[in-house]
Amino acid sequence: MIPPRGTRTARMLAAAAVITSATLAIAACSGASSDDTAGSAAVSAPPASFPGDAAKGPTVKIGLINNEGGQAISQPDNRLAAEAAAKYANAHLGGIGGHPIELVTCKNAEDPTSARDCANRMVENKVSAVVVTTTGLGDLLVPIITGAGIPYVSASGQSSQELTGDDVFLWTGGFPSALSAMATHAKSQNMKNVTAFTIDVPAAVNGLKTMGAAAFAANGVGLDIVTIPPGTPDATPQVSAGLSKNPEAVLVVGEGTLCTAALKSLGTLGYSGEKMGIQACATPDVAKAVGSSIDGTKIVTAALTDGDDPESVLYQSVMGQYAPDADISGYAYVGYQGVLGLVRATRSLDGSDVSPTAVTTAIRSARDVTLPAGDGLTFTCNGAANPQLKAVCGKGSVFATLENGKLVDAEVVGR
Incomplete structure (x- = not known):
């Protein structure tokens, strides 16, 4: 691109x-x-x-x-x-x-x-x-x-x-299915508080405020939304503010630059809770830039392109x-x-x-x-x-875990 x-x-x-x-x-x-x-x-x-x-x-x-x-x-x-x-x-x-x-x-x-x-x-x-x-x-x-x-x-x-x-x-199913999958997963892990770090554009922010908040609320989970301006190279201030509420998990919504900035900041700040993201956060460039702290991130997508199915x-x-x-x-x-x-x-x-x-x-x-x-x-x-x-x-969506730059343990949820 x-x-x-x-x-x-x-x-x-x-x-x-x-x-x-x-x-x-x-x-x-x-x-x-x-x-x-x-x-x-x-x-x-x-x-x-x-x-x-x-x-x-x-x-x-x-x-x-x-x-x-x-x-x-x-x-x-x-x-x-x-x-x-x-x-x-x-x-x-x-x-x-x-x-x-x-x-x-x-x-x-x-x-x-x-x-x-x-x-x-x-x-x-x-x-x-x-x-x-x-x-x-x-x-x-x-x-x-x-x-x-x-x-x-x-x-x-x-x-x-x-x-x-x-x-x-x-x-x-698009974004609604992805949000539903994340919300269902949060409930399955008995979470009560999740923070979303999202790129500050209407398509993402409005989707989280409407479909996202409703999906998480239906599963008994609170969703706090923190916006990050497009092109932000260092999201540490926004991420630090979002972690102040001690979320049990975070989710990242945006393109590669946003994913890199948010996930690097989470690693720098030592966040140990669960991380979730969309497929833009799973590209090789993002994984390489973030480093090993990205391992274990749950990725929600509508495609699995490097598996053996x-x-x-x-x-x-x-x-x-x-x-x-x-x-x-x-x-x-x-x-x-x-x-x-x-x-x-x-x-x-x-x-x-x-x-x-x-x-x-x-x-x-x-x-x-x-x-x-x-x-x-x-x-x-x-x-x-x-x-x-x-x-x-x-x-439905494909829910997988990012390890060593690859999506593993993929499963279909919400179908």
Whole structure:
């Protein structure tokens, strides 16, 4: 990811876009990746995962909008992962309805003009669906896309239009599921007092104040929220203030810079309670910067990308074959989940009709679709996963422990 730079407005836009994926299922890596972690390793998936069922005939156009090329934020690896998923599906899964997927890609610079342009281009190209990797501008994108009768799909979302809009489908439970998993874990450990250290952007702070406070309260746990400005290199003053209430656990919400600052401060201050965080806090760069004090941190995510379960192995194998130069240690998986999730959710299409209406109907009728790289998570887009947020199709999260830079002892909770 290109590090945030420029004005405070640009930094806030970047942070908001990062929080879209990091907290609502999840953000971009902070800074450049270490040389020893970048790139896709060669991993062999079971032969059955590559049946060679190639798509044939006329293509089906699928839109892809990725936050890329802007001054404040750029995540090209998300696009590379989406492209890899499409290539894999075309070569081995029959594409969509037997038709090869033709991605119509638009790079969203994460400003209103760029977002509207991307949405309008999808309509002009008459795509059958639009996959959005991550964005902080869903309220602008959704009305244009779904207003044209085109389904809008993503691994997760944050805006009101994304979470509650008609013809919007979000494969994962996102931030609500992550917060619910953390709250349930706190209750299971008989905790009564938890402090959240969060990046000071609306998507994160408002989510914690509304969904987070409610989830923890429902489990009999108090939640104190401490905000940290974006880009803060040393969060010791904020962390020290948050520890003054002697929390039994802390949780960290933000992108890589925030995770590094907060977790380093916790180590410096000698905090010995339990630590929880989102996947942005588990990247190799963060683990290296924080050091051994990060070990034992509980990470809540919607994907497990470096494990040995079948979905993790498949992700590594597909990326190694079709996007070998992509960095898969961070959040590239949101592009992979978006495209391959769409392929799996439309398996009922027989190829005679791959129009937007047919795609929407197929998605609504699919049941218990395996979430790509989801360690056993599934999704069903019938509005029942979270009745208050009808676009959310999945529930549950992957709960794992960070040890020596790796996520271990992963389990699915809240499903």
